[in-house]
Amino acid sequence: MKIARTIEELDACKSALGNGTLAYVPTMGALHEGHLSLVRLAKEKGDYVAVSIFVNPTQFAPHEDFDSYPRIENEDAKSLEAEGVDILFLPTEDIMYPDGKDSDIKAGSAAKGLETTFRPHFFDGVVNIVNRLFNAVKPDLAVFGEKDFQQLQVIKQMVEVLELPIDVIGAPIIRDKSGLALSSRNLYLSEDELVTSRKLNVVLREAARTSDTEAAEKALLDYGFDKIDYVAMRWNRVLGAAWLGETRLIDNVAVR
Ligand code: AMP
Numbered sequence: 586m587k588i589a590r591t592i593e594e595l596d597a598c599k600s601a602l603g604n605g606t607l608a609y610v611p612t613m614g615a616l617h618e619g620h621l622s623l624v625r626l627a628k629e630k631g632d633y634v635a636v637s638i639f640v641n642p643t644q645f646a647p648h649e650d651f652d653s654y655p656r657i658e659n660e661d662a663k664s665l666e667a668e669g670v671d672i673l674f675l676p677t678e679d680i681m682y683p684d685g686k687d688s689d690i691k692a693g694s695a696a697k698g699l700e701t702t703f704r705p706h707f708f709d710g711v712v713n714i715v716n717r718l719f720n721a722v723k724p725d726l727a728v729f730g731e732k733d734f735q736q737l738q739v740i741k742q743m744v745e746v747l748e749l750p751i752d753v754i755g756a757p758i759i760r761d762k763s764g765l766a767l768s769s770r771n772l773y774l775s776e777d778e779l780v781t782s783r784k785l786n787v788v789l790r791e792a793a794r795t796s797d798t799e800a801a802e803k804a805l806l807d808y809g810f811d812k813i814d815y816v817a818m819r820w821n822r823v824l825g826a827a828w829l830g831e832t833r834l835i836d837n838v839a840v841r
Contacts, residue, residue, distance in 0.1 A: 586666045588673045591680055592721050598672045599723075605632025609724030611715060614638040615655035615769035616664050619759040623728045624668045626756045635722050636665050637674040643686050644710030650831075655772050674722065681717055690716055693746060695738035699824060700835075703814045711736060712743045719751060726752035732759075732766050734822055734837045758836070760786065766836045778829040784808040785827060785836050792816060793823045793840045801825065 589595040599607070608631025610623045616638075627634045638661055645651035658675065665673055692701075692708035700707055719727070729737045741753045758766050764786040765771070765779075774782055784805065792801035801816040805827050814826035814833070824837040 586662070586670050586673055588662070588675060590675050590677070592676075595672070595674055595721055599635075602633050602671060606725040607631055607633050607635060607722070609719075609722050609727045610634070610636045611718050611727070611729075612636060612638055613640045613654065613769065614661050615657055615772065616661045617759075617767045617769065619730060619732060619767040621664060621668055622759045623730055623756045624665065624670060626754065627726075627728045628669065630726055630728070630752075630754060631724075633671045634669070635672040635674060635724065636670050637676070637718055637722065639674075639676055639681060639714070639718070641681075641710060641714040642678060643682075643713055644707050646704065646706050649704075650770075650773075655769055674718075676721070681714065681721075689713060690743070690747075692739050693742040695735065695742045699735050699815060699817060699819065700826065703826065708736070708739050712739060715740055716743065716747070719749060724751055726754055728754045728756050730759075731755050731757055731837070732768070733835070734820065734824055738820065764790075766834075768834065770832055770834065773832040774829060778832065781809040781829055782834055785810075785825060785834055786838065789816065789823045789825050789836055789838045792818075792825075793838045796840075798823065 587598040589598045608627035610627050612620050640654050642651055662673060690712050692712045696708035729740055737755050744751055744753050760766050763783040765783045788801045788804045792798050798816040802813045805813050810827040812828040816825040821840050822837045826835045
């Protein structure tokens, strides 16, 4: 696995690859089996795989967890090497935002509501960085998790509107044995919070069966969640975001 920290190094790594398609998985690191499942899908779909780790400052509001977001670069690099990744791109802020952090593009209509109601800055930050990363990596296809279902829709829309020649592929949510969707932010949870967190998917599945999102919000509070941002139906899914202490969890399930 070659490591690139600048655009020039990335270009050199790409030139050293033979002919074939490049599949790309953007991440913010603290990798778990969810991320690795994306890498495996990327390997299946492309001839070569590039992964980036960049904790993107523009998608965090000032009061959010940018500073405390888990950063375990060496461990992550080992996991990716073991998966047979070809290129690991590890840019810094100066590389991704040489012009400062102004948003150059805006997220489209898929960003309306849900996450945006509670994190208004979020999707503009996401499309801004993903577009810049796409420009740097120039992949043929890119894999994103359905765990962040609204994000997947926003990225698909961005690629369509900008007419980027990139196939965006959604990958299924990876869960632990209890059904809890894996997330880097699960590392923040205490033992007690972990127990409660495992109810999120149970409640969303019930809401997918009954379509009663109000009852789902009440059930989450009863189970011990501290605050519910939303439980809502869209794209034939039930999507939810809820807080345990300082930790915000999101998840979604398909309506059958
Ligand atoms: P992040 O590092 O949180 O920005 O996530 C990077 C990518 O991994 C995104 O496309 C996420 O949707 C995806 N991802 C995160 N957790 C999971 C999971 N449990 N299952 C599938 N994909 C995931």
